[in-house]
Amino acid sequence: MKSSTLRRTLATAVALGALGTGSLVTAAPASAAMKDGRADFGEFILHYSAGLDESWTDFAWDEDYLFNDRFITPGSGYNQAVDNNAESYLNRADFTWYVYTGAVHTGNEGWLPDYYLGDFSSTFKNQVSSIYNNDAN
Structure with a gap:
């Protein structure tokens, strides 16, 4: 009798523990904190090298002049200006990001749909x- 009661108690404890863990996993993500070196949901990431490799930086808002921004994570390209130095990207947002070859959204325009990643075209x-x-x- 004691062993079946003990088994039920342990099963209940395990089930409650799993529910608690599940609620932690499904908690809402933290809001994007631009340029903190984390690829948070809602952010756009520019990488110094192709293949989403080496140093990168994250953006939560528009940037008119990327020459003011630096690659902030360790790796090749660290502390280099982002302007005219990005070879790959990651869109971690549920909306489209636009990239431009000129400052203040001028020049050639490209668009990167939500949750899209890859290397930039030539x-x-x-x-x-x-x-x-x-x-x-």
Whole structure:
């Protein structure tokens, strides 16, 4: 009798523990904190190298002049200006980001849909000077 009661108690404790863990896992994500070196939900990430490799920086809002920004994580490209130095990207947002070859959203325009990642085409590789989206402002 004691062993079956003990088994039920342990099973209940395990089930409650799993529910508690599940609620932690499904908690709402923290809001994006721009340029903190974390790829948070809602952010746009620019990488110094192709293949989402080496140093990178994160953006939660538009940037008119990427020459003011630096790659902030360790690796090749660390502390280099982002302007005309990005080779790959990651869109961790549920909206489209736009990239431009000129400052203040001028020059060639490219758009990167939500949750999209990859290497820039030859038009944008090491040519991006500003970024924009309609939803992050």
